[in-house]
Amino acid sequence: MMGEANIMTTVVNHSDTVHVSVPATSANLGSGFDSVGLALDRRDHVTFTLGDVGDSSVEVEIHGEGEDALPRDESNLIVHTFLGACEALGLPRRALRMVAENRIPQARGMGSSAEAIVTATAAARAFAQDPASSLDREYVFAHAAEIEGHPDNVAPAVYGGLTVSWHYRHNDENLQDVNGGAIQDASIVEGFHTVNYLVSPEIAAYVFVPDFSLSTNKARRSLPDTVPYADAVFNVSRAGLLPAALESAGGESSNELLFYATQDRLHQSYRSQLMPQSAALMHSLRAHGYAAMISGAGPCVIVLHYGEISQELRQLAGEQLESGHWNLLNLPIDSQGVRVTRD
Ligand SMILES: Nc1ncnc2c1ncn2[C@@H]1O[C@H](COP(=O)(O)OP(=O)(O)OP(=O)(O)O)[C@@H](O)[C@H]1O
Numbered sequence: 001m002m003g004e005a006n007i008m009t010t011v012v013n014h015s016d017t018v019h020v021s022v023p024a025t026s027a028n029l030g031s032g033f034d035s036v037g038l039a040l041d042r043r044d045h046v047t048f049t050l051g052d053v054g055d056s057s058v059e060v061e062i063h064g065e066g067e068d069a070l071p072r073d074e075s076n077l078i079v080h081t082f083l084g085a086c087e088a089l090g091l092p093r094r095a096l097r098m099v100a101e102n103r104i105p106q107a108r109g110m111g112s113s114a115e116a117i118v119t120a121t122a123a124a125r126a127f128a129q130d131p132a133s134s135l136d137r138e139y140v141f142a143h144a145a146e147i148e149g150h151p152d153n154v155a156p157a158v159y160g161g162l163t164v165s166w167h168y169r170h171n172d173e174n175l176q177d178v179n180g181g182a183i184q185d186a187s188i189v190e191g192f193h194t195v196n197y198l199v200s201p202e203i204a205a206y207v208f209v210p211d212f213s214l215s216t217n218k219a220r221r222s223l224p225d226t227v228p229y230a231d232a233v234f235n236v237s238r239a240g241l242l243p244a245a246l247e248s249a250g251g252e253s254s255n256e257l258l259f260y261a262t263q264d265r266l267h268q269s270y271r272s273q274l275m276p277q278s279a280a281l282m283h284s285l286r287a288h289g290y291a292a293m294i295s296g297a298g299p300c301v302i303v304l305h306y307g308e309i310s311q312e313l314r315q316l317a318g319e320q321l322e323s324g325h326w327n328l329l330n331l332p333i334d335s336q337g338v339r340v341t342r343d
């Protein structure tokens with residue numbers, strides 16, 4: 001017998017409010033320029049509420065980092081990215097109210113722009129999919145990396161932990177089979193890719209955050225077009241060590257491996273004139289055997305270490321910390337990446 005339930009139309013109530021939280025990230029880790037990234041346990045939380053269809057008003061409330069500087073209109077990176085993503089996903093324009101609670105310092109090398117782009121992309125994707133299904137992280141990673149232009153911050157912001165990412169194009173290599181035809185294989189896909197590695201829970205990040213900023217665009221303009229072959233080989237040998245250095249079980253030799261793995265000749269020296277205080281702090285910490293590096297494009301300095309070293313670092317960087325221009329954050333590694341909930 002056909003019951004009433006069988007003839008009722010199913011109505012899916014798409015929620016009007018989505019909450020997104022995304023961790024800070026540190027890109028490069030010395031040797032892994034534009035490829036390696038690590039998620040840090042410090043998050044921005046953003047709530048998106050959609051109103052009437054056809055109403056294109058935008059209301060933005062910002063608390064914490066950037067509350068005095070970030071725009072509150074469509075030029076805000078999160079708003080701009082969110083509206084573009086909604087349009088690309090075929091969602092109708094609706095009134096938007098966005099409330100941000102920011103804890104990630106901006107333009108410091110802690111992945112704030114990737115956080116903003118991942119937040120916006122994840123929110124749009126959540127509004128477009130069935131509320132019961134889990135977040136489509138592959139979609140968020142692919143689209144956010146495309147917008148950011150390089151995947152090293154976006155991947156850990158989406159997946160958590162340590163990530164090694166790359167971009168693939170069919171014409172990267174001149175691939176031909178023996179009969180002269182181009183190789184076709186459905187499993188080899190153009191676009192951004194990433195591999196997620198476990199990080200030992202005993203490793204902590206210590207981030208020295210200065211009170212001055214540096215935009216990534218400016219830092220990228222200081223890089224040369226080409227690098228010496230020997231420097232490329234130098235970085236390849238160190239970057240290959242990073243997953244092992246961060247995964248391993250700890251102990252004295254692990255900190256030694258972290259030190260070697262984080263050596264770099266591709267970017268930090270070229271940028272040091274833009275942030276001489278950061279370069280000096282990094283060199284002085286490395287002179288004491290610590291795996292210190294510029295976080296992302298700088299000017300933060302990050303130290304990775306097995307075991308607690310807050311006191312040692314406070315002593316070594318006493319001058320900087322006492323100057324009042326630097327703050328030291330002790331952050332565990334984040335293993336979750338982007339989190340999305342709906343009311
Ligand atoms: N929460 C946010 N809301 C809106 N815009 C943001 C937010 N966070 C960052 N931005 C935008 O991104 C800019 C900073 O991006 P930039 O790439 O220069 O630094 P970063 O991402 O913090 O550092 P890095 O890429 O080296 O880790 C800010 O000046 C602002 O325009």
Ligand SMILES: N[C@@H](CCO)C(=O)O
Nearest residue numbers: 027033034216296297
């Ligand atoms: N790999 C990037 C990270 C900052 O977005 C750079 O160093 O320029």
